[in-house]
Amino acid sequence: MRFRSRQVISLKALEENYKKLRSICVNNKVIFMVKANAYGHGVVQVVRHSVEKLGITEFGCASLGEALQLREELYDLEFEIYVFSDVQVELRECSEIYLNRRIIPVISNREDLDFILANRDFENFPLFIKFNTGMNRLGLDMESVDDVIKSIKLTGRKSIYHLMTHLSSSSMPVSKNKRNLLQFENFEKIKNTFKSSGIEYEYSSISNSGAIEQGAGLEETHVRPGLIMYGPSSLLPQYSHLSRWKGEIISKLETYVISFFDVTKGQPIGYGATPCPSNGKVAIIALGYGDGFTTRYIGTHLYHGEVRGQVVGRVNMDMAQVFFPEDELPDLKVGDTFTVWDHSVDKFSEFCREAKIIPYEVFIGLTQRVPKRYS
Ligand SMILES: Cc1ncc(COP(=O)(O)O)c(C=O)c1O
Structure with missing residues (x-):
């Protein structure tokens, strides 16, 4: 361990960045992305401050281990945690943690969806579902949306908790880049299919930092900022003029x-x-x-x-x-x-x-x- 080389983190600067975020996302709820140890800033301290001082109540992790660390070390605080990629719901020890520790996996593939829908323990568990609208990394295939809805209906559910997608190119112009336009359009189609099928979604989200900075995706209930909360813009330098973000490195x-x-x-x-x-x-x-x-x-x-x-x-x-x-x-x-x-x-x-x-x-x-x- 070093003595005189150190990373000094200003929780005040985090607070200022959050205020700036709120001035862009006036009506949105926030899922603050704190994966990878809060992007290297110390997840426990960052989340504690965010809950106690900023009033943020929803956080996004990458793995169940990260989420569990938060539950264990911040047992005195009330907040929701979502696991976005490394969810492993089908492992018995993991599914028990989801059920008992109030941690919600984001369902991105058919196997996890089927497991949850078929498992009676998960009967009343909130369904947080991610569709692939063109990023082609994680997410349920958008061609399968009718099938997904049919399976959800078969269990007697009338709604899901959260419907989301993730952009591949939000560091580029959202209003011009073809990939972004396509992903927004595809997400609209998915939402409409849900609405017309009679399955409601309580919440929805599409925007991470790059889109938020450009004021895009704010019609959804939630935004999911990561990088900008820690200071930097996530737009490519040649597009910096499109950014409304004026944060400081925390x-x-x-x-x-x-x-x-x-x-x-x-x-x-x-x-x-x-x-x-x-x-x-x-x-x-x-x-x-x-x-x-x-x-x-x-x-x-x-x-x-x-x-x-x-x-x-x-x-x-x-x-x-x-x-x-x-x-x-x-x-x-x-x-x-x-x-x-x-x-x-x-x-x-x-x-x-x-x-x-x-x-x-x-x-x-x-x-x-x-x-x-x-x-
Ligand atoms: C699903 C999802 N949403 C939001 C974010 C936050 O992205 P950014 O740090 O670019 O804001 C991430 C980051 O990894 C993510 O995977």
Whole structure:
């Protein structure tokens, strides 16, 4: 575990992002996606704050294990949890957990649907159903909608709890991109088929961050934001003008300067003896790939105060080198705090663009060696 390299998470910033979300989704209920340890921000702390301070009552996980962790560690709070992909309903130990711990699996295939409909223990269990409208990953085949409805009716049910689909291309324009248009149209058809068959759906949702940012899918009862709640926009940079999102990154990644020294052009630095691009100074910071600061970050620009440096040489297990050219040197001291990213979305986006990595991966890539602190 590190002492001076840490991810500082501001629950206040999360609160601000939620307020901004509410200003876009004025009438929607929210399923806050907290899979993968709340996108690397610590699921227990994030969910506790979201329930107690923000009043969010619905959360989305990827696996039953993630959901169970929330139930066990937050047993004192009231909230709903949905498992979106790794549901395993047919395993006896899992179905018992769903039944006894108030965790709802999202049904995405015929096998899981048949299991639940045939199992008397699930007679009154809420049906949360996902259709594939064109993403072609998970979801009941939309051609089977009549069949699905018939099977539901055979059990005597008159309604389902939640009907949803997921977009493949919400980081692209929702009102122009053909795939998005098709998926919205297909979802409309599915909803209409349900309505005309006499099976009601209590709730529905389609939009994740990219669609929400563009104000799309807000006619459904729910939205399912993940990334934007943690700060970044999920639109591709070339479409950023379409985004209404003005969030802030909820965490800062801080480390410190272990040492620094003068360098001359061509001087070899670290593993691989990479030549230095020009005269200047190199700061050694206490983050390496053992912390999730990967070799992909070589070449990215980082700031010390307002002075821009660049990651040079090879990132190694425990450290990385940041080069500052002699024409603009920062005031470096051993022990200085060095901030890799702060609450600025612009700088964070620049970092992701340069590293050719998506924000989701940057957050999730941090390892346990970097402690999380909450402010
Ligand atoms: C079904 C579903 N809805 C919503 C989300 C949230 O997506 P985003 O983080 O892009 O908002 C995810 C993310 O994995 C998802 O799988």
